[in-house]
Amino acid sequence: MGAGLFGPALLTKAKQDHYQKKGGEAMAVKMTQRGAFMHGTDHMIIKEIERPTPGPGQVIVQLEYIGICGSDVHYFHSGKCGSYEVDLSQDFMLGHECAGTVVELGEGVTTLQTGDRVCLEPGITCGQCEFCKAGKYNLCPEVVFLATPPVQGCNEEYIAFPENMCFKLPDNVSTKEGALIEPLSVGFHAANQGNVGVGDSVVILGAGTIGLTTLLSCKAHGAGRIIVADIVPEKLKKAQELGATEVINSRETDALKQIASMTNGRGADVVFETAGSPVTIAQTPFVVRRGGTIVLVGIAPVEEITYNFAQIMDKEATIRSVFRYRNIFPKAVSAVASGAIDVKGLITHEFSFDQIEEAYREALNNKTDLIKAVIRVG
Ligand SMILES: [Zn+2]
Ligand SMILES: [Zn+2]
Numbered sequence: 001m002g003a004g005l006f007g008p009a010l011l012t013k014a015k016q017d018h019y020q021k022k023g024g025e026a027m028a029v030k031m032t033q034r035g036a037f038m039h040g041t042d043h044m045i046i047k048e049i050e051r052p053t054p055g056p057g058q059v060i061v062q063l064e065y066i067g068i069c070g071s072d073v074h075y076f077h078s079g080k081c082g083s084y085e086v087d088l089s090q091d092f093m094l095g096h097e098c099a100g101t102v103v104e105l106g107e108g109v110t111t112l113q114t115g116d117r118v119c120l121e122p123g124i125t126c127g128q129c130e131f132c133k134a135g136k137y138n139l140c141p142e143v144v145f146l147a148t149p150p151v152q153g154c155n156e157e158y159i160a161f162p163e164n165m166c167f168k169l170p171d172n173v174s175t176k177e178g179a180l181i182e183p184l185s186v187g188f189h190a191a192n193q194g195n196v197g198v199g200d201s202v203v204i205l206g207a208g209t210i211g212l213t214t215l216l217s218c219k220a221h222g223a224g225r226i227i228v229a230d231i232v233p234e235k236l237k238k239a240q241e242l243g244a245t246e247v248i249n250s251r252e253t254d255a256l257k258q259i260a261s262m263t264n265g266r267g268a269d270v271v272f273e274t275a276g277s278p279v280t281i282a283q284t285p286f287v288v289r290r291g292g293t294i295v296l297v298g299i300a301p302v303e304e305i306t307y308n309f310a311q312i313m314d315k316e317a318t319i320r321s322v323f324r325y326r327n328i329f330p331k332a333v334s335a336v337a338s339g340a341i342d343v344k345g346l347i348t349h350e351f352s353f354d355q356i357e358e359a360y361r362e363a364l365n366n367k368t369d370l371i372k373a374v375i376r377v378g
């Protein structure tokens with residue numbers, strides 16, 4: 001795809017596509033599709049909307065699986081996630097983790113064919129700013145990211161998307177696994193940010209989806225000991241199934257003491273905070289070894305939190321952070337295809353498109369054995 005197609009023109013088209021999901025009178029003559037929308041908080045409706053047509057450099061993907069992310073659930077229940085807020089006076093489409101089959105090609109598309117199965121990287125960036133030029137496109141201030149208000153998401157049957165943000169799935173990777181490439185990419189980027197290498201000892205605070213994709217990525221990067229802490233026994237059990245060498249229930253035991261005793265007071269080479277909780281963020285300087293690295297992955301509350309910088313100074317520890325991911329999708333797909341990472345175990349719940357409201361309610365209310373819920377479209 002030519003550079004021009006990835007510049008402002010495409011971005012404008014993408015904004016038109018994703019800021020609005022059109023309904024109304026014009027539909028009578030157009031092809032329609034079903035789209036699921038937040039209709040106020042804690043409520044989801046399915047509407048007939050216009051089926052998209054591909055712009056230059058875009059393909060139409062018929063979606064097969066859509067994951068429900070923690071951020072989707074936050075928006076569904078409170079209308080907010082971090083500093084982003086849904087305009088509740090209008091219906092809003094959630095969803096940003098998806099995969100399906102290419103059914104239509106726009107003008108100039110050369111790398112994909114109809115019938116290709118793909119997963120979508122949900123952020124369309126400008127390609128022009130200093131961050132895009134430096135390859136750190138996840139920091140692009142112009143990004144159009146699915147289901148980040150006011151940009152609408154992908155809880156629908158068909159989506160128009162740039163061909164170069166659709167990644168082909170090999171025959172042995174299903175579209176169900178494809179829908180998990182997005183959350184896997186967050187964990188993969190986290191392992192990269194932490195420079196996890198063969199034999200490194202790792203502590204992961206939080207065993208939600210992102211904690212577990214961080215675990216899978218650390219394991220694939222060759223980590224030795226992987227200690228996972230959480231307060232939910234079912235999540236710790238899942239962490240063990242997926243390769244944690246030791247788990248700690250921090251509701252029942254003092255996690256700091258436990259980690260200190262497990263590592264003979266040394267601490268871990270790399271500590272990942274994935275819960276986004278002030279409590280676990282504050283634990284990180286005490287868990288990292290001298291000269292080690294802390295990676296902040298969980299979305300922290302917007303309020304300021306207490307943190308012991310004397311520990312950081314004394315240990316000469318490095319703090320790194322993670323915002324989404326960059327240049328990871330093709331590697332994540334390869335890692336799943338080769339068997340280095342098995343994401344299937346993350347899926348605990350599956351729903352049909354008609355059950356989408358129930359699916360969101362379950363994702364909101366099930367605080368024990370739900371890790372990842374996916375919607376089967378069609
Ligand atoms: Zn997500
Ligand atoms: Zn940019």
